[in-house]
Amino acid sequence: MKLFEYEAKSILAEYGISVPQGALASSPTKAKVVATQLDAPYVIKAQVLVAGRGKAGGIQFASSPEEAAGITERILDMKIKNLSVNDVWIEEKVNVQRELYFGITIDRARCCYVAVASAAGGMEIEEIADKEPEKIVKILIDPTLGFRSYHAREMARRLGYSGKSIIRLAKVFTKLYVAAMDCDAELMEMNPLVETTDGNFVAADARLIIDDNAIFRHPKYETRFLSEGQTELAPEEIEARRAGLAYVKLEGDIGIMGNGAGLVMATLDTVQHYGGSPANFLDVGGGASEEQVASALNILLTDRRASIVLINILGGITRCDNVARGILEAKKKVDFTKPMVIRLVGTNEAEGRRILTEAGIHVLDSMEEAAQMAVEIAGGR
Amino acid sequence: MKLFEYEAKSILAEYGISVPQGALASSPTKAKVVATQLDAPYVIKAQVLVAGRGKAGGIQFASSPEEAAGITERILDMKIKNLSVNDVWIEEKVNVQRELYFGITIDRARCCYVAVASAAGGMEIEEIADKEPEKIVKILIDPTLGFRSYHAREMARRLGYSGKSIIRLAKVFTKLYVAAMDCDAELMEMNPLVETTDGNFVAADARLIIDDNAIFRHPKYETRFLSEGQTELAPEEIEARRAGLAYVKLEGDIGIMGNGAGLVMATLDTVQHYGGSPANFLDVGGGASEEQVASALNILLTDRRASIVLINILGGITRCDNVARGILEAKKKVDFTKPMVIRLVGTNEAEGRRILTEAGIHVLDSMEEAAQMAVEIAGGR
Amino acid sequence: MGIIVNRDTRVIVQGITGIQGNFHTRLMLDYGTQIVAGITPGKGGTEVYGVPVYDSVSEAVEKHSATASIIFVPAPFAAEAALEATESNLKTVVLITEHIPVKDTIQIMAYAKRQGTTIIGPNTPGIITPDECKLGIMPSHIFAKGEVGIASRSGTLTYEIAAELTRADLGQSTCLGLGGDPVVGLNFVDALKMFRQDRETKAVVLIGEIGGNAEEQAAEYISSNLKSKLSPLPVVAFVAGRAAPPGKRMGHAGAIVMGNTGTAESKINAFKEAGVDVAEKPSDIPKLLAEKI
């Protein structure tokens, strides 16, 4: 789960990391009020959960409360990568001497957390890794030892710091690590972490992604996890999440569902292979019930961009008869219909086929055949 | 640092372990008031920092607030192992089905914490170990893994529990472990941990010794650590602690100080070997300053039971001249005097001897000679 | 033969009295897996399909000389279960549970490494050595004994491909589900090393997907180790997720393209550079394999 910049910064502040003074505003009027309580000049930042808002004009500067109000109005009117902006964060501009990067994330191959720092901050870390790999300093974190003060100091030293700055900077690093662990962060970064002209270190921007699987340990985010307007998810994605389904909205016209992430991905790939364009990814998971299949299909049927539905079920734990009944149930509830191509094999296959065939739905044997047929039908429209 | 029962219990309660309802009282009047707010019958317990208060009459029962007041009066008048009782803890009596022992302490040889449980609670653990060793269940705690829920359940099972009781009891064990680690406990125990007649587990008594060396991590105990009436230490011991000296009061008449714990212990032993009786243990530590030597000697000179002072210094880091000056300084301040036997060798020995000899103090070469002489002088008095 | 599990594997089921644990215990018993005990704290002394249930792993291992565990415990408690199994020195632990926090998984893996325990998963369908031992939740009937080793990051896609192989008379030595999480116990390289040692395995299918760089590492391993003329091991690969957009999790916690890393293209190219045939569609795999065995 992604947190907004202002939320991530308030967590940093709780852990004793300096962040610029600032406040949230959801209207130009509010922006003017909060700006008056801060020292100019200001930075006004769209609170959206996608990277790259700077390039999209979502970060602007103002030198008076009036200007702040005007800029806030313009930013609130924007759409950034298809997301509307509900709030801006207004903060005091810091005096930058140097911009650093520091973050904690996961090294999948090494099965551990990794601390990553760079003397070139402000860009996305992937971009730094691409353009200036020699500026990146990494320390793999031994899970039983943790990220220790001396690891942090060694990173500060390797970034080129010396003297008391090593100790000051290292303290900021270790605080971020503790915060990241406490938050079950998948990624927590300060970028840029600004060294100010007076030698302090201030997190000018912060990003925090909490491990979705650990949300149960963070009750205050539990409702947020399922609510709209607070995430970068599309409304259909939220609906799917509430139903316990894995759903990703795409740009095409063939609605796709199946059981098992790999199988659904392969279905998308096969559709694309035959020249079609998937409207979504939807995995009903293992052992899906009639109800889950019905809610899944409902999402596809009500998606206006999907002109046809392709269902690919390989029954293992999932029982084909349950799937068949779920399909009929969903069709009943939605008062319009779409062409459906269904591939259904595996556990209780005969019963499942019988149920669908009796309802006049044609069932295929092979995923490729089904994908090909779906592409043809979609193309014919 | 030892905590009182009521303090240890309030920590247990913070960590979600059930303890009997109760309150503190420092007078019979207060006892009656608090008892009125509790359900009879009551247990009234002297709050002293020594084990064995039960046998000394420091734990009694009352069935009415009036009786509680009377008993409180009697207990507050007691001396338990030489300690006066400032407070009693009055709590509701629990209905005992079974008394258990559970504690976390340190296994010195294995360099780890150890969880110890016994189905025979209520006695001191050493007594259980002596009398019913087969009833003791131990789990060595891997420092990188900690004491896990399954360790706790396995202990509950080995205590003879089954079914849901295993899970209930194990939760109490793991809570105690977490509390012990958070408190930097050297020993934390529930004894007895009572299984009540309705199947709950309640800590009817609790003991907590915090690692003195970790007090700096527990600021709320820092001042307490150096204050009187709140510990089992004698006033002289508190004074020594404030001066950064290691001091233990004993029963004899030969005041002893030296540098280094082992050397002072050996000095005590040698005095005893020659038939003398040490009044104390006092270690001025390594590299003691003039001032520290002076405060140390002051403690010995003002101890009325010590008829003679034996000083044993082997200068390594500690400089003999500093010691000599400290001795003279302390003598100056105290307006009465005692015979002194001084052994002084090592770094700056010549200068130290000169200073003392000029002041008319005789200096010896050997610890044994010095001990023997001290015993003779003490015996002659 | 095959790898990791075989007819001598003595299994305990952790979470045996739960719905999933109970259901799959029956299916595994039906398959012939030697299930010697089950664990559910607080239910010691009961039985499930004749399998005795204990309160703790150590008790069960001691009494039944178990060598492997399969875990169906819900995510919030799964890490404890895995640590318990690892502490009892089991050789193999299959962690079926999905949605375990990655912080917990990291801790499990560190401890397993110290103890020398092999962890399969989490979020895996398990492992099957056909006709010998099934330690997982995969449908049994699609597998047949044979010479093809499969290692996969995906469940149903594996069934799809195993079924295709079986239909083409290409039986399997062992089929190993690595798990769909970002951090898992075994990766493709581990699997390849084991398959290479297994006399029964004559070729391997790797079923990858977007996210991470396990496929790239496998490609590197293959080109430096499995191309030698002395011990060549033919490998065919499939990579799911060409159609996946960046920054979105495709069902599996581990299936996500981050920036430019973890794309299907990168993986496919790495395999091709290592001389590994990459199937366009699952149904192409039997053909590609048939040329090599």
Add this chain to the structure above:
Amino acid sequence: MGIIVNRDTRVIVQGITGIQGNFHTRLMLDYGTQIVAGITPGKGGTEVYGVPVYDSVSEAVEKHSATASIIFVPAPFAAEAALEATESNLKTVVLITEHIPVKDTIQIMAYAKRQGTTIIGPNTPGIITPDECKLGIMPSHIFAKGEVGIASRSGTLTYEIAAELTRADLGQSTCLGLGGDPVVGLNFVDALKMFRQDRETKAVVLIGEIGGNAEEQAAEYISSNLKSKLSPLPVVAFVAGRAAPPGKRMGHAGAIVMGNTGTAESKINAFKEAGVDVAEKPSDIPKLLAEKI
């Protein structure tokens, strides 16, 4: 020769710019100890008595091929320093610092065990192999090269006894301070195993005190291992604290009788049962030793 440290030991001093670190660096240099670098975070680039100071252990170890560290860092930071030294794969770490919380010490020892690092202390005067290397704070002049190994839980008492030995012309191979804390890195058994392997050591003096059961374990080790006619190693012991009351710490955090455990009587009896001569007074030791060498 001797054990653990010798003329080839390459030492870094952690906390070299503190009062204690600075003072003892000079004394160790005077003794001839090879001090190759010092560490104080934030003071990298400076020098102490010509010894270069670095910000981190890893940097110093890399540049100077150090093999051992001696730590003078204050207690609240000492654990981090010891972990840092251990992570850098130093062979030996001498932890002079007193008053380290035992929870920290336990963590240090667990990590050191994994890394194969020998920790001496905490709360130790250190170790000296006379005329070769002093890694500690003991007064140098009382030691002389020779054939007696000393392992001790106490500082000044060791000096007392070493001085007696030197006066009696009984030089020392190595004199090892185990440390006065309840949990320490090396115990008597570890020391005996090493002295047994050392060709220079012909007899050993163990200086124990109340608290714990390290002396009892040593006695057990001696009676099962050092009494054999093939490789006998004469051992003489002294135990301080006969006059100590139960439940009171006698200066050292580790010197405390708890209930009936850790008494001087228990230790003395154990030694006697193992056939070890126990000195009544420190000055008896040279006599007891002279009979054996």
